Amino acid sequence: MTQKRTLDLDKVLAKATELLEARGLNETTMPNLAKALGVRSQSLYHYVNNRSQLLSLVAASRVRVLYEDLIKQLVGLSGREALFKFADIVRDHLLKDKALSTLFYQLNEFSNDSDLIQEVKKILELGDKLQLASDETVSQHALVGAVLGYVFLDKLMEDQESPEEAEQNYHDMIWRLVGTGEQAISDPA
Known part of the structure; x- marks a missing residue:
């Protein structure tokens, strides 16, 4: 049985906010965000086009x-x-x-x-x-x-x-x- 994905834009933005507050702007990257969410970086591009848009x-x-x-x-x-x-x-x-x-x-x-x-x-x-x-x-x-x-x-x-x-x-x-x-x-x- 495959695991159902529960990722959505709100979760991406909430985790990005946490990352930004905890580690700063330079560390708020797509790879770091993906790691914090437990997904691959490519998964984030379903929700945002790039780091700037994020x-x-x-x-x-x-x-x-x-x-x-x-x-x-x-x-x-x-x-x-x-x-x-x-x-x-x-x-x-x-x-x-x-x-x-x-x-x-x-x-x-x-x-x-x-x-x-x-x-x-x-x-x-x-x-x-x-x-x-x-x-x-x-x-x-x-x-x-x-x-x-x-x-x-x-x-x-x-x-x-x-x-x-x-x-x-x-x-x-x-x-x-x-x-x-x-x-x-x-x-x-």
Whole structure:
């Protein structure tokens, strides 16, 4: 009797995410993934065309989770409060989701029509909608760039700042971008 295959795209993406978090981007290869799944490398090509598509799909699935969280948490907020909350949610997700933060810093490696880039565009469109409710516009590039840059700094300076200091410094920076020049506060949301 032959053994029934139970491999599907969701399992491939879940294992790739685990591999990415545990061993890093360089070790997340098709042969390593196949070994972790207990299949031959060729079996993976039934689900993805190549490593780039695999990584794009992994990141896109994580960005969808972020997008859903943004939608839930931004309901009823507008203006600067919504922009501040938007930045906080994105930062929190990137700090908690090692696979996503790793792949976000590799965005330039993905084509504009990749699944990842399409999902990131949805996040940016959501940020643009928040702008419509605000009486002052804040550059989406500045806001997203600041959040991504600060996530990088959070990881780089883990040993030099307490979590409380990092949080306060982050909020001060975001408040300068979205605030009205008012004094930054610990928990503006």
